[in-house]
Structures are given as structure tokens and as C-alpha cells.
Amino acid sequence: MKIIYTDVLVIGGGLAGLRVAIGAKRRGHDAIILSLVPPKRSHSAAAQGGMQASLANVIKGQGDNEDVHFEDTIRGSDWGADQRVVRMFVNTAPKAVRELAAWGVPWSRVQRGDRQVIMNGQKVTLTERHEAHGLVAQRDFGGTKKWRTCYVSDGTGHAMLFAVSDRAIAEQIPVHERMEAIALIHEGARCYGAVVRNLISGELCAYVAKATTIATGGAGRLYRVTTNAVICEGIGTAIALETGIATLGNMEAVQFHPTGIFPAGILVTEGCRGDGGLLKDVDGHRFMPDYEPEKKELASRDVVSRRMETHIRKGKGVPSRFGEHLWLDITQLGRAHIEKNLREVKEICESFLGINPVEKMIAVRPAQHYTMGGVRTNHTGESPTLKGLFAAGEAACWDMHGFNRLGGNSVAETVVAGMIVGDFVADFCDRPDNEVRIPTGLVRELIAAEQAKLDRLVSGNGTEDASALRVAMQEIMTAKVGIFRTGAELSAAVSELQALLERSRHIGLRHKAAGANPELATAYRTQKMLKLALCIAYGAEQRTESRGAHFREDFPRRDDAQWLKRTLATWKSESDPLPTLAYQPLDVKAMELPPGWRGYGAKDYVDHPDTPGRAAEVAALRERMAEAPRFDVQQALMPYDHQLPATLRGRNERIDEPFQ
């Protein structure tokens, strides 16, 4: 049995994993990245629209800064986010854009002078400043006060992924492709790497490391209708859960994107609406202003998705033989704009719908899109319960998204968390007490145990069909754990998923071969995915309130008094029928922005008992410091700078905030 030793093992070759590895390598630690696919094929490439960073270069972004980005993100999260982590994030995002600019990302740039844009269905002329010419441009996205989304046409994630992946090649970081971590190696509460399956040969081996980082992205494939790539099965998150020690945070927080093309679920970017695209119903009526007079199509994703589904329930959906949908209309943006700034959207419409969006409307309906929950970490990216295990990006619950993520904040999180967590991983490896101390005998036992599980699947006497179980799970998740949730449906979903989990212990393969055997991969992944599905469904059943993307029709109000807390799920023993849930309260008294109305969506919520007190405190301090620089006010309200790695502290220069 092969054992490979390294300082840092990174599981996942998308943007977050690559950037963590680069950070660790630059600090002198060897890193190996494991990836299911060549890293440039990762799902990061699918982030079309852009990355939020408050550069404030375009005229509609003027006045933007970390404070505005912070407030937008907290409101978007419905106050579920860790506010200090959000501060770390918004302060690092401009640095991340600038780093990527230096690494070669061809960010779209500001052109000085007049340009025509579509806003709120109207043609408007914007005049870009002379002094902004040639700086990185921003576009509008949902849930933001300012135009903040930096972009590369509509291939932002692709351009970022290629630049960072090429950077990793330049820094000679090995990527072991087509390798899948199927179990974490841990001794008690200390993680030492992973047992890994070679997807070409089928062989198992072990990677033993001082620090292990999970950066495997989201778990969209738990759902039948999702924008996610087929590799987004949440296996990295699941192997953390299977340790019984690491915790998963807020798994019930699942985002549905308003504009999955119907019925395939392939994403068309929020940039369509940011650039002036409208949502229309069966009558050709633009319905969003009826529900959201202020933000209209550009309220946060959870709100827009719910409004769309409500509108369909009112009988305003467009009937088709596959069910009902709505229209996304970008025809008014014009051919030139679409062919330049929304090219991927055009290609997708042509390839999968057979229409040209310059001329025809796009059939859309909300589809599962983003996993806000994930491996719970503290602000350094390390699991608070399993030492040496880190997580970054969508796989993590670092917790900058709370219960709803803003568009453009996920691809931003990948690189920002990569920069921050990469540095903390290096710190961890620097400490002499963090050497690898696991006996090789134990590693061999763990490999053997995993091999035995696979052998049972291949040659045991199970009869259940893994593909059928998976499809059943996906149908349950989409039908009963979707945009609108009720106690009765969730309870049914939990029992049905439990039955599937039990059946998944008796999977048998039709194709008995060892080696690559894709059916074997489906089998063990389905077993793991069912546990994640139960974390989501059970967490959603228990959370008797509505917050962000988690919406309970039987409990439509956000209830800060009972539920201003993070769900933590563990799977204590392999034979457990359900995850064990615990809750971690969020401290209102430490919040820079105490809970309130988001500025869109329902205005109906129950206050936390500490909220009025903290709100008064914050208001008084703001009044007392009315003349002080914004940085001093922020520092007085909620200091966070000490939590950032020293190299990433410091202000961000802007045209309107020049450095001396």
C-alpha cells in the first residue's frame, strides 16, 4: 500500500484549493492537490457573471467601499453570517482582484466617456470618469447598493481559474488528477490526510499531511434540478462528516438561482439581470416590480426565486409540456452587448434551447445553485473540533454567506478564502508541535478498512441499485426540500431519505469489476450523499423559522429570538440513522450591523432580545463619532484586523480614496 507524505494536502483543484496550495507553497511548505478532474475543468469555471470587490471604479460604483460591501453581504445573509469573517472578506476582496490582475486575468476595463446601458428597462447614458479609464470595471448584481461585480465578459470564473491554475503550474505545485479522497485519516481529534482512490486504476493509497484542506465545492447534485456540475456531489464535505468529529454548519441553507434554463437547469448568469434583463410571465408582463418595487429583478436570489415560484403558483407561469416556467428577456440589451458581454449565455441558449437570446426570450425557472453550508471552520479556516483539518470555498462554512449568498460573492470567496486560509495553513505547518505523528500501521489499517468497504460493494450480496437510490434521493430533495418548505413535507423527506440510507447499505453492483468501474464510484458516493441530504432535510425540519434561502411556509417569519444561531451537524457513528444537531448562537452584542430589515423581501421578523440594546449602542457610537474617519468608526464597533494574516491587513486604495 502506497503512502505519500506532504506538508499540505489540498483536496479539490478549483479556485479555492489552488489558491490555498499557492499560499502554503509560497511560505515554504510542500503542497499536493488532489482533483477529480483536470483542475481547469473545475466548477469554478462556471462562475460567469463576476466577482464582488469594492473597487468603485465605474461611475455607478462611486462611493462603494468595504463598509457598503459588508452591509450588503450581511443583509444578503439574513444576519446568519459571521460578521468578523465578512469584514475579513470585504477587506481582502479588492486585493484578490488586484492579485489576479497581476497574474494575468483580463478583467474587463473602464472606457472613459459616455456609454449606453439599460437600467430598469430604460436606456440610460452613463459617463465614465477620465481618471477611471483602464481600471477594472464593475457591473450591477442582485442585492448590492453599488455596482461592484468585477468581470471578464461572462467568463469570469473561467479566466480566474485559468490564471490561478497556470500560477500553480508556474510554482510547480503537483496536481494529482483523477484522485478522489474517500475518507479522512484522523487519530482522535487530529487530522492527518486522506485515504484516496485512483479513479483510473481503482487503487487506494494514503496521503499523509500535517494539514489537510477540503476545497471540494458544493453539493448541488443532491438535487435533481441543479446548475451545478456533475462532480459537485459534496464528497469532501461528507468525508469530514464521516469522521464523527468535524462539524457541518447550516447545511439546510441551500440557494436556488432564479435563472436556470428550463428544464435542463443550466445556469444563465445573474449578469443578464444586472445588465438590464427582465423577468416576464405568461402575459409578457414584467412582474418583479409588483413584488419588489425597489430592487425589482435585482433583489437577492432567495427573494427573486421565491417571487418567481409564487407567481407561477398564481397561474402566471408559461405552460410547456415539461411543466411551467417564466421568461428571462434580454432582447432589449441589443446584439452588440449580448455578443460581447453575454457570449456564454448566447452559446448556452443556442446549444441547449435552440434559440438566439438576441431575438427570443429565455425559458427559466429557479434551480438549486449553491451550498451555503459546509465544513464548519473558525476564521482561520480550521475546523474547531478536528485539528489540522481546514476547509475553504463552497465546501466550507467559514460563514460569510449565512443563509443566503449574494451573486458574485462565491467566486470572490474562493480566492479570498484561498489567500487567507492558505496563510493560516502555512502558520499551522510552521509550528513545531504540528508535526505528523501518526503511526504508519494505523494508516495501513485505515486503507484496509476502506478497501474492505469497497470490496463489499463489489462482491457482497447487496441487491440495491445505486443509480436508482440516487435518483430517488434527488427527486425527494427537489420536491420536498426545495424553495418552499413545510414541516409535513420535510418530515416525510427525512423518513424517506432514512429509508434510502438504510437501503444504500445493501447496494450491489451489476458490473463487478475492480479498476475504474464508474458504478462503484456511484455506489460509495451515493452512500455519502444520503448523509448530507439528511443533514439538509433534518436541519430544515428542525429550523422552525424562515431565514434567507431557508423558507418555511408554516413559519414564514425570521425568528431571531429562537433561531439566530448556526446549525452544527455531526454524524457520530456509522450506524446512526440521523445526524446529531447542535446549535451555536450568534452574539448580537458583538455585531457591527445588528439584525433588521434586509431592504427587500418580507419586513416581518421577530427581534432577538439583545437587538434593541445593541442597535441603540451602535447608533449612539455612530453619532458620537460622526466626524471620525469611517475606519475608526468600524474599528470601534467591531475590531477584526487582528484576525487577518499580517500580509493581508491594510486599506485599499481607490480613485476617491487615494493613498498619500
Added chain:
Amino acid sequence: MIIPIHPVKSSFAAESPGGAASARRLKIRVMRYDPHRPDVAPHLQTYEIDDAAGMTLFIALTEIREKLDPSLQFDFVCRAGICGSCAILINGRPALACRMLTQNLGDEFTLAPLPFFELIGDLSVNTGKWLRGMSERLQTWVHQQQDNPDLTRLEARMEPELAEQIYELERCVECGCCVAACGTARMREDFAGAVGLNKIARFRLDPRDTRTDADFYDVVGDDDGVFGCMSLLGCHDVCPKQLPLATQIAFVRRKMVAMGWR
């Protein structure tokens, strides 16, 4: 190895319109070979499934694996035409399988793995391994003057049109179609291919890259580089992103010839 073929009732509403009234029966011939089982010779295997409106080869192959033959190997990731994972030969021509609608194919068609790349099994080939090697040989990254720019300061400016021109070449998804369609690649395993030469054109255009034509000549100024190209332009014809490969290769060649004469 003979896999029994049963009629399949479509039930894949999530990924496709599915269950359509279409009566068309598709006969899909797939090239099968598992290098781990050299005893079974490469052969074509035929699968029959019902066509459906909006069905892509992603949906068709997924259905075959779920219902008919769990051993069939192929690669899909994004299934939306943006990641470049699923390039195969469709009736002999390299293309992205996820974007191919069955309605654009006949009742019978043949799928085979991309040539040139190391075969993993059936339709799956190891593009990643070759592309990493190409990237290392051609050094496909921005070579900067300073490794640690001050990230707190305003970013360096770039003309908007130049950023667009760079993005135009940056749209390559490294799917491997161009190399699979390349005559030179058949003869030279280390040939940079259109994918590599396009990257050289991209970095040459980028003012952030400090390399000169002399540096580029070092990596593509030979028969494994731009002088290996026979201008057959199969690459240009099959590129799923419709990159201007013919122009770019000609341009790089001209610059490298000028360099070589110096």
C-alpha cells in the same frame, strides 16, 4: 462481453425534456476498450435508446450508464459547454458531447474517444496529463517582473480593447479537439498544438508578461512549436469556441520567423 439491451423508458425530466412522444429509436455505437483489460479487444458496442426532445449526448450517455451499462466510461463535468471535459469523436469529428443535441444526428451514429491522448477507457482520455506537460514546456503563465505587487494600491491600467483582445484568446477551454484534429500531433507527441500556440499568442499580447519574442522563440521556435504546423487547419475547423486559430498560428509563425532571422 455482451450487455443485454432493453428498451428504456426515459425518466430524466430534470436534465432533459424527456418522455417526449418522439418515436425515434437511436442506435449509438460506442468504441469500447479498457486498457486494464487488454484481453478484450477494442470493439464497437451498440446501445439503443429512445430519442427525446432536447436530448444531448450527456443525457443519452448518462442514461445508457444508469440503465443499460454501468461499466461505460466517459467524462462530463459542467454539461454546459464551458469546461471542455467531454470532447469525443462524434461520427469521427472532435466535438463537445454535452452540446451535441441528438436531434442534430441521424438515427445511428458512432462515438469514439479522442485520438492522440492517453486512453483511460472507452470514451475517456487523459487530456489533463498532456495539457499540464504542454503548459510546463511552453510556460503558459504571465511572467512578471515582480512576484509580489502591492495589492493595496490601484491596479495597473489596461486599455479596454486590449483586455477584450486577450479575453478573445483566453476563451480556450483546453478541450483537446484541436490536437485531436491535428496532423502534426499524429507525428509529434510534444507538438504544442493549436491550444499551445494560441496561448503563446495570448501571452505575447499581454503587456503584463515581460517575455520577449526571443523568449517565446525558445519555447515554440522549432518543429515541436510553430514550425511544426502544416497549416492543415483541422484545429480551426473543429474548435468549439470558434477561436481564430488559423490567424493566431500564422501570426505567431511570422513573428517567430522574424525572430529566427535575427
